Amino acid sequence: MSKDLRESEAASLDNEVLSLLGRHVSVRKFRPDPVSEEQLEAIIQAAQMASTSSNVQAYSVIAVTDPALKSELAALAGNQAYVAECPVFLVWCADLYRLREAAKPHLGGAATYEDSAENFIIATVDTALAAQNAAVAAESLGLGIVYIGGLRNKIAEVAERLGLPELVYPLFGMCLGYPDQSPALRPRLPLPAVLHRDRYDAGETVRQVKAYDATMSEYLRKRTGGAKDTPWSAIMADRLAEPIRLHMKDFLQGKGFLRR
Amino acid sequence: MSKDLRESEAASLDNEVLSLLGRHVSVRKFRPDPVSEEQLEAIIQAAQMASTSSNVQAYSVIAVTDPALKSELAALAGNQAYVAECPVFLVWCADLYRLREAAKPHLGGAATYEDSAENFIIATVDTALAAQNAAVAAESLGLGIVYIGGLRNKIAEVAERLGLPELVYPLFGMCLGYPDQSPALRPRLPLPAVLHRDRYDAGETVRQVKAYDATMSEYLRKRTGGAKDTPWSAIMADRLAEPIRLHMKDFLQGKGFLRR
The missing domain is CATH 3.40.109.10 (NADH Oxidase)
Structure with a gap:
């Protein structure tokens, strides 16, 4: 080769x-x-x-x-x-x-x-x-x-x-x-959530989270046989509220x- | 393929x-x-x-x-x-x-x-x-x-x-x-300068710099047709002494x- x-x-x-x-x-x-x-x-x-x-x-x-x-x-x-x-x-x-x-x-x-x-x-x-x-x-x-x-x-x-x-x-x-x-x-955020054009688009990056929440709920549901389907944004909220490694x-x- | x-x-x-x-x-x-x-x-x-x-x-x-x-x-x-x-x-x-x-x-x-x-x-x-x-x-x-x-x-x-x-x-x-x-x-530091075994080896990582200084002087000499041959450690000293982006x-x- x-x-x-x-x-x-x-x-x-x-x-x-x-x-x-x-x-x-x-x-x-x-x-x-x-x-x-x-x-x-x-x-x-x-x-x-x-x-x-x-x-x-x-x-x-x-x-x-x-x-x-x-x-x-x-x-x-x-x-x-x-x-x-x-x-x-x-x-x-x-x-x-x-x-x-x-x-x-x-x-x-x-x-x-x-x-x-x-x-x-x-x-x-x-x-x-x-x-x-x-x-x-x-x-x-x-x-x-x-x-x-x-x-x-x-x-x-x-x-x-x-x-x-x-x-x-x-x-x-x-x-x-x-x-x-x-x-x-593991699915990633939709491309338009991370890729901006010539200027940071704060509205778009946040709007894209909704689609990703659905994707990740489905992914979790499949991986856990239906036991878990917490949306990504809720998991992230728990993470940000955790006082880790201060x-x-x-x-x-x-x-x-x-x-x- | x-x-x-x-x-x-x-x-x-x-x-x-x-x-x-x-x-x-x-x-x-x-x-x-x-x-x-x-x-x-x-x-x-x-x-x-x-x-x-x-x-x-x-x-x-x-x-x-x-x-x-x-x-x-x-x-x-x-x-x-x-x-x-x-x-x-x-x-x-x-x-x-x-x-x-x-x-x-x-x-x-x-x-x-x-x-x-x-x-x-x-x-x-x-x-x-x-x-x-x-x-x-x-x-x-x-x-x-x-x-x-x-x-x-x-x-x-x-x-x-x-x-x-x-x-x-x-x-x-x-x-x-x-x-x-x-x-x-561009040549990199010798492997033993960056790769340690089970414990950080401060003596070895610094000793390896000597060999790299020679390598980089030679590299510079070639790239500049002999005009420059400053050893890496001297270039690094200048860099550390520069108050950049404070x-x-x-x-x-x-x-x-x-x-x-």
Whole structure:
């Protein structure tokens, strides 16, 4: 099969990459089969090729394979069993520590701005872009993934356990392994809810929620054999009313982020 | 060509997706050829399939094709000509506005937490994951992209010009179009600088910078015909010493983010 997809399929909207992206589902049950070292390295190398702001590459990823450590992290993430069960658990960290240490010898005591909201955003975005490339790469290899935001539940404990220095914070985890389930695709918001033309259309984005509420009620009804059909907007209301992870700002400022 | 890459190439580390991810370069010169509506929709639909925290889908994207508006945004982004020249300029926005408006009818006045650092992170990450899927999708169609962080230079003006309501902020732009240049791949940090095992290795990540400094000096020397060879760590030092975008925290808090 030709590797040069750019030339061979440029004109078509029906290519393998779009098809792969369109099939994404989060996987929460994994076969015990290992992920090879070669696979892991190919996935992280693909992650590294993602865009990065001014080439700062402000992220690190910790591949956790030690079973005891995976179990601890599973507990800290809110008892999500798949964190312990997946063969490799990746902890994606926004990382300005390496940057500051690398810069130090050149600075001669000049003031620096690692602690700005801007640099926090840069590190967070760099990490997310790399992680999403990793997700796509993993799925291209037949592996499944799920992002674990629950890693921020007890973020100080996670950071301590993984030895994260100042200016490094765990943004999310990612389970990696061969899927032992085939979840149904989850419908997304209608395209006009997220895609605006030349100007933000506040009325349209909110109007589109009605159609999505119906879609998601139907999806839930099917998945639960009729037991649940809560509309999306009601689920979102519960979510917004939940005081989750209010420790984040203090934690981040303690790590040297977001101080100005 | 089979669409089921997952089955046909699962065992191989040499597949079209890894190859595409590994070829990524930022494109800053575009042919005038248009991006079709079908291409744009396929790209945004691929973006929508990225993972999203608890299905909040906390992002919007504004496709800017109006030439006058593109020129204005190019100027606001620091006179980056390619923002005006690309046929479609995407403005990726973290968006908690739609979520709050959708939730409102269900809340009966209950307290909500859109203004927490946690929800800021969720919206920012959701946006970045979707954008990276869009980047990969675009490249699979033979298009080129470049992220435009410069959109945060004059972020208040950009937000005003695009009509962004409270709880929406422009995270970055993305030029989209057919490449009119073939930039060389930019080398990334050595794998051991970013990939840690079971625990963050502060010594190793900093040690790896030395090797990368040499790599990047060589890369610059080649690209500039010997005129430049500044090591990466020195460039990073200049960057950290630059007081860029110190308005971000105030701007974000003014938009309703990061207040606690």
